[in-house]
Amino acid sequence: MTIDWSAFTPWSALIGGALIGVAASLLALGNGRIAGISGIVGGLLAPQRGETAWRLAFVGGLLAAPWAYRLVAAMPRLQFDSSWGVLIVAGLLVGFGTRLGSGCTSGHGVCGLSRLSPRSLAATLAFMAAGFATVFVVRHLIGG
């Protein structure tokens, strides 16, 4: 393993991470809800009474973030290296997988680990391992 020190951004990572932690804590303490993006969006696809407004508000805030960021600074470049076909396959897997597994990086990774939930730890280890393995296969076995 070699560390790419030129790409390493420890302070913005910690500060951005802390912001995510504040946001998740705010939703838990204020609304009594888990800030799991896949769960919040998934719930909008099957609307139930009293369950839609807070989800729409949260997603609205998420969508407003780049616009709010632009008021202060230029948006950082977002680099997409995947082909359209890969984007579609990846999106389908992420959508189906997060609903089957009841969570994603935010719900299991941030909120679940913060709650010290063994179930979320198992989920997080599973998707991290699959993520590492997939990049290894794509970059070093197929692409290498």
Next chain:
Amino acid sequence: MLKLNALLAGLLFGLGLIVSGMANPAKVTGFLDLAGAWDPSLALVMAGAIGVGLAGFGLAKRRTVSLLGAPMQLPASTVIDRKLLAGSLLFGIGWGLAGICPGPALVAFSAGAPQALVFVLAMLAGMALHRITAGRR
């Protein structure tokens, strides 16, 4: 108040994704590429988020009603079953393929990235597919 709080939480969450670099797929795959030139940044994103979250959820777990008077609805399930693991594995494969998970997908879509629009539509289709197949079981 509940809607306003959810809006604020979503906004801060999105800003955190942008500031931390999570909204950039190349940054995510740089972290997932252990065998290449590894960028450890995202480990610190998780550390920062969980560091703050431990305090927030530590307080939240002790309450039965939220600070704004809503019932606390934190998950109670502790079951680690095949659905949880299979779903997480499928999600991880998709995450590794494109470097995008649901939150960053929505943020990048709103930032105007056409790739994120395609990803979000596919993701919604995947969620709908799960709903259809889960209903049949």
